[in-house]
Amino acid sequence: MEAHVAELWSTQEGPPDGPVMLLLHGAGVGAWMWRDQVAVLRERYRVIAPDLPGHDHSAGVPFTSSAELVEDLARLVRAHARGREVAVVGFSYGAQLALALATSHPDLVRHVVAVSALTAAMPLEAASRALVRAAAPLGRQRWFARLQARSMFVPDDLVDDYLRTVRALPTRDLVAVLAANAAFRAPQTWSAYPGRALLLAGDREVKPLVRGLRALQEQLPGAELEIVPGAGHGLPLERPTWFTTRLLAFLDPTTR
Template identity: 45%
Template structure:
């Protein structure tokens, strides 16, 4: 899985910031945040396996993906990095900070599920049966609305969605649904901020509390008026919040 596509922006000697997108989208979800940060920071934006420009390399597991991300940081001389992750990418942020704490000095965990879902097998079977729907433009538009994908990114979303294979879908969503907090998360010594929308499902809000509680010293922020999609639903606010968080000593 060495073929993960990573876009790099900003000064080579800037402090590194790694942006990890959610499942079903790709690095383009960070376009506006990256634009806000790239004058000051070295911004790394991967397309996770099975997504976007990494679509030819199927998603296999969170652990394998985190191992490749660690190599991206090490090879690029980009460690330790601040990591901002959304949804699937937020789980990967927790896993990366827990497994490779020397490579991460800050972790922003946005809308991460951290409690294993019951009946995962049933849900995955239904998902597998529905997988061809992702290639349907009308269905993709409905899904995009759930994530607050803005009009200017709609074609990117439809294209990304159409190229996600059933194998990637089942592997990524399976690991997402079964995800539980690594024990080592409670020992992470960097700065951590856990964020969730007040209008997200109870499972997501409970997960945010669990992630925060497991790491003494972390901050938690519950964002009023937001569902599952804070970075795309309120980009101006979110981008400013990230910039302020990164600049704090």
């Protein structure tokens, strides 16, 4: 099933009366990155996977700000939850949105899972954005897109989805999203979040990202933190079976 709520294209799968799970992709990919997870999660959960502004089927929706996007996502979830339990799972930029959504709407989000969320400053941020802007036309070339896809652990059978996404993604939106990603810091109310939290990253991630997640766990001692040996920036795509199993174990500890 497909729908347009709050202007964003999204899919909804699974039992309409089941607990709600919102899956938020990272910059430069799309809802398709959750394919392997949705195939399992939809057996129990009402899974909602939107394409974020500028991305894939939402390419015509301009990116304004993370704050406005969080409110759009809150409306999207409330339209489906109707008082039912909600879990929000995000990767990279989507993980930042998940943290912001959980802390700004703690009455709505019972579980939050943040995968590879950057919450600390990175060196040479301005130079990196300039490089992205300059390299954007290359991203529309199949050979270059395949190299990028490989670095992001996109499997071969999803490369066409990746290529479709990067070809449709306006450069201005990509640069704006990356700027928002770089500017994100841990929400001030994080330490008071009343729900359950799981923080994940690979140990091959950049050091500021891992340090930031450790700081989040210190601020909210009840949060679970796992740094996965040998993994890079892309756990849901790099280790899809492990990731889905870990997610389900967090949501239902009795399955461990």
